Amino acid sequence: MLAEPHSSQTLRLTTTRLIPALSAIMLGFALLLVVGFAPIAEVHNATHDTRHATGFPCH
Amino acid sequence: MPGTFKHIVFSALPAGIVAALLLSMLQIFWVTPLILQAETYEVAAEAVHHEHAIDPGLDELAWQPEDGWQRTLSTAGSNIVMAIGFALMLTGAYSLRKPPGIGRGLAWGLAGYAVFFAAPAIGLPPDLPGTTAADLMVRQYWWLGTVVATAGGLGLVFLQDNWPLRMAGVLLLLIPHLLGAPQPEVDESLAPALLQNQFRWASALSNAAFWMVLGVLSALIFNRLQGRSE
Numbered sequence: 001m002l003a004e005p006h007s008s009q010t011l012r013l014t015t016t017r018l019i020p021a022l023s024a025i026m027l028g029f030a031l032l033l034v035v036g037f038a039p040i041a042e043v044h045n046a047t048h049d050t051r052h053a054t055g056f057p058c059h
Numbered sequence: 060m061p062g063t064f065k066h067i068v069f070s071a072l073p074a075g076i077v078a079a080l081l082l083s084m085l086q087i088f089w090v091t092p093l094i095l096q097a098e099t100y101e102v103a104a105e106a107v108h109h110e111h112a113i114d115p116g117l118d119e120l121a122w123q124p125e126d127g128w129q130r131t132l133s134t135a136g137s138n139i140v141m142a143i144g145f146a147l148m149l150t151g152a153y154s155l156r157k158p159p160g161i162g163r164g165l166a167w168g169l170a171g172y173a174v175f176f177a178a179p180a181i182g183l184p185p186d187l188p189g190t191t192a193a194d195l196m197v198r199q200y201w202w203l204g205t206v207v208a209t210a211g212g213l214g215l216v217f218l219q220d221n222w223p224l225r226m227a228g229v230l231l232l233l234i235p236h237l238l239g240a241p242q243p244e245v246d247e248s249l250a251p252a253l254l255q256n257q258f259r260w261a262s263a264l265s266n267a268a269f270w271m272v273l274g275v276l277s278a279l280i281f282n283r284l285q286g287r288s289e
Contacts, residue, residue: 017155020064024071024151031144035137037199041121047137048123049130053082053090053262054141055176055185057198 066284067150074150074277075143078269082142083135085265091134093258095126097187097250104189104249142273145171149277156218158285159278168274170213176266178209178232182240185262189249193241205235 035047036056051058124133149167153159159167179202183192192198208231215228248255 016063020067021151021154023064024067024147024154028071028144028147028151031140031147035141035144042123045121045123046133049086049091049094049134050137050141052094052185052188053086053134054266055180055183055262057183057192057195057202058186059188059192059195 062288063154066281066288067147067154070153070277070281070284071143071146071150074273074280075146076139077276078146078273079135079138079142081272082265082269083131083138085261085268086134086138087131090258090261090265091131093254093261094188096254097189097258100249101189142269145175145270146273146277149274150281153278153281158282160282161275161278164275164278165271166274167278168270168272170217171274172267172270173213174206174209176263176270178235179205180263181236184259187248187250187255187258190255191243191245191247193243197241201235201238201240205240208232208235 034043035050038044038047048058050056124130149171152167157163182205183198183202186192212228212230212232215224215231219225250258
């Protein structure tokens with residue numbers, strides 16, 4: 001990798017690593033909320049056994 | 060799509076799918092039969108108290124998967140969505156750290172198990188259908204709060220080396236349990252205690268296997284994809 005001035009390296013770290021990492025983590029958490037906490041009845045019914053088997057709060 | 064995000068997503072997808080299929084197999088042969096057995100007690104109770112709703116957690120009027128392949132596929136599908144979600148959080152974390160080997164992948168998997176299963180299960184153990192419990196909303200808040208506190212606590216303890224912050228991490232790990240999980244006024248279960256006990260073991264062990272496989276696989280695939288692009 002080419003040497004870069006410190007400030008632009010920090011900036012690169014932020015844009016090329018932190019943003020994709022946080023986006024992925026938030027996307028992952030959103031998927032989790034869909035399965036574990038969806039208020040839509042059809043989704044809720046379809047995910048019922050997964051919730052029980054993985055210890056998500058259910059009725 | 061930027062390169063890093065692509066690596067994160069493309070390593071999370073196969074790892075999540077494979078781990079979810081393993082979890083689904085364990086559930087089909089081990090966990091779900093216990094859920095179905097517990098539901099026979101629920102149905103029996105429903106036949107006695109006819110006016111009483113069978114299962115307040117299920118919307119009776121909305122579509123629900125029929126027992127059999129529909130229900131199995133629905134569960135496998137939701138396992139896959141859930142596992143990809145978990146895997147995205149792991150691979151997202153990998154992208155900020157040193158490349159994880161098998162050992163590190165296993166450690167991250169165990170951390171995931173602690174955050175999303177073990178810590179919430181201390182206060183709210185997995186329950187069979189037909190078990191009394193506190194208000195759903197309150198339990199969901201406690202569950203989410205415990206997940207966030209445990210993730211933050213483990214991060215402070217293991218991912219940095221400032222000692223005062225490590226102590227704060229330990230405190231953060233303890234807070235949800237010091238506050239205590241919401242409990243029902245009357246603790247009873249339609250299913251016999253033996254079945255409930257079997258279910259808790261089946262659930263704890265199948266989730267442990269799932270998380271270990273998810274951690275190792277996601278780490279190996281993430282490294283492979285990253286190595287190829289460099």
